[in-house]
Amino acid sequence: MYTQALNTVETADRGLEDAGKAAQFQARIDAEERIEPNDWMPAAYRKTLTRQISQHAHSEIVGMLPEGNWITRAPTLRRKAALLAKVQDECGHGLYLYAAAETLGSSREELVDAMLAGKAKYSSIFNYPTLTWADIGTIGWLVDGAAIMNQIPLCRCSYGPYARAMIRVCKEESFHQRQGYEIMVTLCRGSDEQKAMAQDALNRWWWPVLMMFGPPDATSQHSDTSTKWKIKRFSNDELRQKFVDATVPQAQYLGLTIPDPGMTQDADGHWRYSEIDWTEFKQVLAGNGPCNRDRMAARRKAHDEGAWVREAAASYAAKRAQRQTAQAAE
């Protein structure tokens, strides 16, 4: 999901950089060494990672919106406590990631402002609405499931701060997927209406979730540099296939039908899905998904309404610092 940014190509400015340093850098990457903030790195590597990590952070933050929508309407106190904890985790993930992105030289405020201005993107999956409680189960099961597929290889990403943030995120993400699947199991063991609700949510989320892995390998141009730099370790299609293979048996256990009548299982066990409708993906990416405007409006509103808190905290800190200096002078 969160590697959407890697589907864009960075134009390299190699001519301006020291060829010797660039070769040394690549040798370190090839030797599986981790690159740390103060190490020399090509400008394009820095730019690619800043965009990738900050978009990942924005995705975590915007990802709180569709689920936050259901906190007050969770069916039991147990579900409510779990959902609240999950949404808090997403916020924490956003913060670890902003911290990792900042080590590349942009300030948190610049990164957030770029998102609020619509210049930086977030994962398209959050531009879909959560219409019923079953959507919360489906998001945990499929959206977080897909995120885990994507994020586990990122724990070995060549950039140290990003890899370390991903390790923390992955540890917590497993709770998210399990709580989602538990909601689905409960609904599927419930009344006919509850099971129908679960099936409806799966029908709506299945294809957008497959699109989370990004364009098919044949058409995506990013891979070369991101793969060479060991930021991305598996191609979009490889990860998508892994996800489908892991998910089909889980859906079968629930007694739900994957909304893909053309899906078949190969002799080697892989589940082959039908052609994905990429025009929808491009539309959502271009800002025309069902909730793009809502999400941006909600983020801007939260940011604006929090302005007085930031100002108050800053002036309180300034006042205290001033008082301390005055006392020290006495």
Added chain:
Amino acid sequence: MATPNTLLWEVFIRSRNGLAHKHVGSLHASDATMALQAARDIYTRRGEGLSIWVVPSTAITASDPAEKGMMFEPAESKIYRHPTFYEVPEEVGHM
């Protein structure tokens, strides 16, 4: 209007009694009290610690990784600082 920058803090957590505080990450807060509260919320949601330190990032003086060769060479060439440098007759047994 661009948002003004908030101070950066480094967070250290003691995970168990008897262990040292270990660096876990960083965060932004306008003062030490708020940094401590934010560190609690961001880094200890699952009982990761018994004690937290927050340190303004600007208070840290770091060695330059580009000069690590010169910085750490003196330790590398002194193999006689390691116990395996010394030979003890086998008959003496483990020492």
